[in-house]
Amino acid sequence: GQNIDQPTEMTATEGAIVQINCTYQTSGFNGLFWYQQHAGEAPTFLSYNVLDGLEEKGRFSSFLSRSKGYSYLLLKELQMKDSASYLCAVRDAGNNRKLIWGLGTSLAVNP
Amino acid sequence: ETGVTQTPRHLVMGMTNKKSLKCEQHLGHNAMYWYKQSAKKPLELMFVYSLEERVENNSVPSRFSPECPNSSHLFLHLHTLQPEDSALYLCASSQDVRGAEAFFGQGTRLTVV
Numbered sequence: 157g158q159n160i161d162q163p164t165e166m167t168a169t170e171g172a173i174v175q176i177n178c179t180y181q182t183s184g185f186n187g188l189f190w191y192q193q194h195a196g197e198a199p200t201f202l203s204y205n206v207l208d209g210l211e212e213k214g215r216f217s218s219f220l221s222r223s224k225g226y227s228y229l230l231l232k233e234l235q236m237k238d239s240a241s242y243l244c245a246v247r248d249a250g251n252n253r254k255l256i257w258g259l260g261t262s263l264a265v266n267p
Numbered sequence: 268e269t270g271v272t273q274t275p276r277h278l279v280m281g282m283t284n285k286k287s288l289k290c291e292q293h294l295g296h297n298a299m300y301w302y303k304q305s306a307k308k309p310l311e312l313m314f315v316y317s318l319e320e321r322v323e324n325n326s327v328p329s330r331f332s333p334e335c336p337n338s339s340h341l342f343l344h345l346h347t348l349q350p351e352d353s354a355l356y357l358c359a360s361s362q363d364v365r366g367a368e369a370f371f372g373q374g375t376r377l378t379v380v
Contacts, residue, residue: 160309187367196373198371198373198374199371201369201370204367204368255310257309258309
């Protein structure tokens with residue numbers, strides 16, 4: 157079956173670094189997305205990985221290993237405003253329209 | 268206005284009511300989507316429209332009826348809903364159905380009583 161796993165909750169300290177992991181088992185693969193969603197707001201796009209390796213974008217980086225079915229989102233120099241839910245989603249190769257979503261990781265950044 | 272706008276932001280309706288959710292995008296995108304987000308469940312894709320044509324319907328009950336009159340507007344017509352339909356309904360758009368990035372609206376929080 158299709159499955160995306162990510163931790164339910166994480167806690168970190170302002171100024172620190174946190175890594176949010178995502179593992180997936182899907183029938184095909186055509187890209188992995190990370191979205192950020194603050195409570196009561198729309199999900200916003202953070203990153204897209206389709207090839208193995210690290211993509212860096214400011215304080216946020218995303219890594220992909222297709223052979224391991226694994227990705228992580230790395231957040232550096234954490235700020236209070238980074239407290240949000242982080243959603244991992246995989247695009248199925250069999251149907252380019254269909255994204256398979258994880259439940260999201262709720263990150264709390266404490267002072 | 269820019270981005271993806273959804274109205275209303277909150278809606279409470281009885282099981283015998285008929286209501287509609289509206290989504291509008293000002294991004295010039297060709298693909299639009301309806302998602303359902305429930306507590307402790309992953310985002311569920313409901314419908315996909317590409318150039319005003321419905322290209323995907325993920326086994327959604329007929330009490331949900333989408334309409335896409337043009338590439339900028341998307342509606343979700345609701346009738347005889349059940350309490351378990353209470354959720355956050357999110358609209359999104361992307362350049363096309365294979366677009367790498369989807370832009371979401373802020374959603375309509377629906378409560379069925």
